[in-house]
Amino acid sequence: MTQQGVRWTADQVLALAPDAASREAGSRLGVAAPWSAAGSSGDGVVWGLCEGSGGRPYRTVVDVVGVSGPAYECGCPSHEFPCKHAIGLLLLWAGGGDAVPVAEAPDWVERWIAGRRGRVVGKRTASSAGVTAGPGDQRAARRRAEQRAERITAGATELEQRLADLLRGGLAGAEQSGYELWEETAARMVDAQASGLASRVRDLGGIPSSGAGWPVRLLEECALLHLLDQGWLRRDRLPDDLAATVRSRVGLSASADGPAVRDRWLVLAQHDTADGRLTTRRIWLYGADTARTALLLSYGAAGRAPELALPVGSAFEAEVSAYPGAGRQRVALGERFTPPAPADIRPEGVTTSRAAVRYGEALRADPWLDAVPVTLARVVPVPDGDHWQLADAEGDTALPLSAPAGSRPGLWRLVALSGGAPVRVFGEFGHRGFTPLTAWPAGPGPAVPLY
Numbered sequence: 252m253t254q255q256g257v258r259w260t261a262d263q264v265l266a267l268a269p270d271a272a273s274r275e276a277g278s279r280l281g282v283a284a285p286w287s288a289a290g291s292s293g294d295g296v297v298w299g300l301c302e303g304s305g306g307r308p309y310r311t312v313v314d315v316v317g318v319s320g321p322a323y324e325c326g327c328p329s330h331e332f333p334c335k336h337a338i339g340l341l342l343l344w345a346g347g348g349d350a351v352p353v354a355e356a357p358d359w360v361e362r363w364i365a366g367r368r369g370r371v372v373g374k375r376t377a378s379s380a381g382v383t384a385g386p387g388d389q390r391a392a393r394r395r396a397e398q399r400a401e402r403i404t405a406g407a408t409e410l411e412q413r414l415a416d417l418l419r420g421g422l423a424g425a426e427q428s429g430y431e432l433w434e435e436t437a438a439r440m441v442d443a444q445a446s447g448l449a450s451r452v453r454d455l456g457g458i459p460s461s462g463a464g465w466p467v468r469l470l471e472e473c474a475l476l477h478l479l480d481q482g483w484l485r486r487d488r489l490p491d492d493l494a495a496t497v498r499s500r501v502g503l504s505a506s507a508d509g510p511a512v513r514d515r516w517l518v519l520a521q522h523d524t525a526d527g528r529l530t531t532r533r534i535w536l537y538g539a540d541t542a543r544t545a546l547l548l549s550y551g552a553a554g555r556a557p558e559l560a561l562p563v564g565s566a567f568e569a570e571v572s573a574y575p576g577a578g579r580q581r582v583a584l585g586e587r588f589t590p591p592a593p594a595d596i597r598p599e600g601v602t603t604s605r606a607a608v609r610y611g612e613a614l615r616a617d618p619w620l621d622a623v624p625v626t627l628a629r630v631v632p633v634p635d636g637d638h639w640q641l642a643d644a645e646g647d648t649a650l651p652l653s654a655p656a657g658s659r660p661g662l663w664r665l666v667a668l669s670g671g672a673p674v675r676v677f678g679e680f681g682h683r684g685f686t687p688l689t690a691w692p693a694g695p696g697p698a699v700p701l702y
Contacts, residue, residue, distance in 0.1 A: 263562030280339025290354035406443025426459040446502035495575035507583035509573030514538035520688035522702040532557040564698035566594035600628025622681030629673035644673035653684035661701030
């Protein structure tokens with residue numbers, strides 16, 4: 252595939268930025284002035300030298316169609332992936348023209364790209380060799396799993412007692428205790444190797460200071476935590492899918508075990524969340540043939556963005572395999588057969604009423620589910636007092652926007668795109684409302700990232 256065949260739009264480039272500051276800084280570098288010796292190859296490699304604060308320019312290279320996804324390398328000291336220089340270089344390339352001509356890659360680019368692609372292929376070759384652990388290794392692994400399950404059981408039992416003490420003493424005590432009560436309890440769950448329980452416990456700490464109605468919200472979350480505890484303690488009696496969901500929710504990881512599904516996958520949305528310890532990147536995909544929505548998760552240590560990044564609105568042919576659990580939406584990305592390229596695919600949409608029904612149905616399989624992926628077919632963003640909602644163009648129902656969505660700049664991009672006319676919107680919908688992530692105009696036009 253030629254370089255021109257995989258050229259991205261500016262919106263797709265900016266959607267890769269790890270945060271707003273990187274988008275702004277990268278945009279300033281998306282012009283020819285700071286760049287020299289820029290070029291691109293026919294197989295999706297873009298490079299250039301960018302003026303920096305030091306005496307020597309930063310060498311920046313991007314593998315747009317890498318074996319395992321786009322990858323970046325820059326001589327700057329930034330810990331962001333991609334850094335502002337990589338974003339600026341991609342913006343310059345996306346703009347077309349003569350600023351980034353097709354050329355022969357210099358030696359430093361050839362060495363980097365050969366080394367990177369060789370490492371990825373080497374890992375896949377080693378994996379496909381099928382090295383099997385011996386009986387001793389299998390017994391040791393089984394014993395470690397049993398020991399961890401015992402620790403989690405002890406932690407879940409202790410947590411049940413603490414929840415009972417909280418309710419017996421009254422919720423007012425939670426407000427007086429502040430964060431210390433929850434942090435100490437969360438630390439106990441970490442000791443029990445139940446990271447999922449620890450995360451939910453920490454979330455409880457912020458509820459007493461969340462405004463009017465907090466006792467109801469705290470009671471609801473305590474009830475869900477109690478349900479998860481009981482699910483773990485009685486996991487042997489649960490259906491297989493629900494038991495797998497419980498194991499995942501308490502913090503036990505599992506390998507993707509579903510059959511490989513090959514499709515042309517549209518990148519619906521990409522967004523990051525950070526908790527101070529870890530950055531989680533959520534990438535939603537839509538299968539053009541299967542009409543299936545799938546979720547890719549990737550992680551980066553605190554202060555570093557995950558390496559996997561895919562441009563919103565592009566599509567690529569690949570295989571994915573589902574992880575165990577109810578719904579089986581999370582997948583692992585397998586072999587990729589084509590690079591990401593702009594596509595005019597649009598996901599099927601539903602009404603706002605059907606979106607609410609879909610969330611209710613999903614809760615039966617996973618009671619701890621915060622939201623489900625939904626594409627609304629024809630909706631109009633309209634104000635509702637101090638808040639906003641998406642009104643169904645074909646009926647008299649609407650979905651409220653979540654509180655965070657109402658304060659993000661993406662809301663105004665959505666309003667401007669609509670201009671009072673119906674638009675198609677993809678996002679996540681749950682008990683906190685609808686969070687729009689990507690939108691398409693009523694007529695022809697590319698996907699517009701909103702997050």
